[in-house]
Amino acid sequence: MQANARNMSKGAQVALAAVVGGTAEALGGGKPARLCRNNALANARIIRRGGVANGAVTGAYVMMLNHLAHQGDGGDEKNHEVHASNGEIRMKSLAINLRYNPYALGYGNPFLGAEAIYIDAGGVFVGAEYDKGYFFILAGDDYGQLIPYTEDGGGGSPEVSIGVELGRVDLSDKSIPFQTEMLFGERNRFWGGAAIVGGAVSHSTYRGVHLISTSVNIGLSVNPFGAFSAGWNKGKIEPRR
Amino acid sequence: MKSKPKITILFLAIWIPVIAFWFFYDIYRKDKILERLAIEYPLIKINEQIFGRITSIYNLDAEDFRINTNSLEITLNDTLKRRLNVDNEIFTRQRLHDVLLVGDVLLKQSDSATISLFRIRGTDTLEFRFPLLNEKLHPLKK
Numbered sequence: 001m002q003a004n005a006r007n008m009s010k011g012a013q014v015a016l017a018a019v020v021g022g023t024a025e026a027l028g029g030g031k032p033a034r035l036c037r038n039n040a041l042a043n044a045r046i047i048r049r050g051g052v053a054n055g056a057v058t059g060a061y062v063m064m065l066n067h068l069a070h071q072g073d074g075g076d077e078k079n080h081e082v083h084a085s086n087g088e089i090r091m092k093s094l095a096i097n098l099r100y101n102p103y104a105l106g107y108g109n110p111f112l113g114a115e116a117i118y119i120d121a122g123g124v125f126v127g128a129e130y131d132k133g134y135f136f137i138l139a140g141d142d143y144g145q146l147i148p149y150t151e152d153g154g155g156g157s158p159e160v161s162i163g164v165e166l167g168r169v170d171l172s173d174k175s176i177p178f179q180t181e182m183l184f185g186e187r188n189r190f191w192g193g194a195a196i197v198g199g200a201v202s203h204s205t206y207r208g209v210h211l212i213s214t215s216v217n218i219g220l221s222v223n224p225f226g227a228f229s230a231g232w233n234k235g236k237i238e239p240r241r
Numbered sequence: 242m243k244s245k246p247k248i249t250i251l252f253l254a255i256w257i258p259v260i261a262f263w264f265f266y267d268i269y270r271k272d273k274i275l276e277r278l279a280i281e282y283p284l285i286k287i288n289e290q291i292f293g294r295i296t297s298i299y300n301l302d303a304e305d306f307r308i309n310t311n312s313l314e315i316t317l318n319d320t321l322k323r324r325l326n327v328d329n330e331i332f333t334r335q336r337l338h339d340v341l342l343v344g345d346v347l348l349k350q351s352d353s354a355t356i357s358l359f360r361i362r363g364t365d366t367l368e369f370r371f372p373l374l375n376e377k378l379h380p381l382k383k
Contacts, residue, residue, distance in 0.1 A: 156260075158252070158256075173377070175377055176377050176378050177378055177379070179378075181307075181308065181309070181310060182307060182309075184307065184308065185306065185307035185308045186305040186306060186307060187307075188264055188267050188268075190260055190261070190264045192257070201264075203264065203267070203268055204306075204307050205268070205271040205272070205275070205306050205307065206306065206307040206309055207275070207301075207306070207307075207309045207312050207326075208275055208279075208376070210268070211307070225248055225249050225252040225253075226246070226248065226249035226252075227249070228249055228252075228253055230253065230256055230257050230260060231260070232260040232263055232264060234267075234305075
């Protein structure tokens with residue numbers, strides 16, 4: 001891996017050094033590695049906090065970043081047809097970090113192990129819902145990509161609200177390889193909230209595997225039954241062109 | 242807004258069980274549909290040899306499932322029912338949904354993990370080859 005380092009782009013070399021340094025250091029006891037100080041991929045260095053106990057996680061991280069490095073813009077052109085820009089490499093590194101690094105956000109990582117995360121904004125009008133947002137893919141062939149989507153649905157709720165939602169998508173069976181197309185199509189959604197915060201769970205079925213999306217919401221709501229609210233709707237998520 | 246605890250509690254006590262029931266009933270309903278389909282349309286096995294014309298394609302997407310563009314239930318020669326789980330086409334990377342049509346001829350050799358679809362257009366014959374996948378969407382093996 002390191003023997004090929006001179007063929008890689010600067011960004012890929014830094015990422016590689018950060019991971020190799022981080023892994024070696026984790027085994028040796030957890031001292032900051034100098035190579036990472038000016039690393040544009042700031043998230044890559046955080047893996048070292050995991051120490052020896054996170055060996056399996058670190059191993060997966062190294063393997064995926066190694067794969068990523070081979071897709072880099074400075075790779076061997078005869079053998080590698082895929083060439084990613086620095087921006088794409090950063091996004092892919094971020095995706096790997098969010099999926100595999102338990103300390104990706106410093107204090108913990110609510111997206112650990114997720115297939116994708118999403119953020120959207122929209123509103124609910126007595127059960128009818130419309131949102132626009134983005135998926136950030138963490139697994140599968142498209143990891144590191146931002147995919148815009150729209151979500152609409154109809155169902156039952158006493159509230160009128162607007163808000164922002166941040167959530168993660170998981171598969172019920174982790175042995176099934178995630179594909180981006182699993183994110184689109186019909187879904188059932190169930191939500192509740194108190195005052196300006198809330199949570200939601202969405203479910204959908206993709207040929208035997210269940211997709212569960214869980215999210216937190218922040219927004220404004222008007223509801224005749226007091227501060228608490230709950231609702232359900234059935235709808236569809238579609239990629240936005 | 243002025244707090245109305247009794248109304249709020251009553252609302253939550255009635256409304257949340259209704260929502261929860263509907264939510265979990267929908268999961269159960271879909272599982273049952275898939276179980277029925279798995280029996281009616283078994284997945285192609287590695288040691289099967291199949292040759293026939295596709296006479297119908299079952300449209301699962303019409304029943305509120307997420308679209309899986311590489312999985313389809315088909316009937317061959319109006320008698321043999323099978324489910325295809327496949328990866329993208331070997332040469333063109335097209336998906337099964339974009340390729341498969343009623344009238345195509347399907348061929349699978351025994352012990353082969355690939356299916357071939359043939360389509361006759363005038364004097365030309367198109368061939369599409371798809372690697373088969375198992376239930377867990379991994380490559381089919383012996």
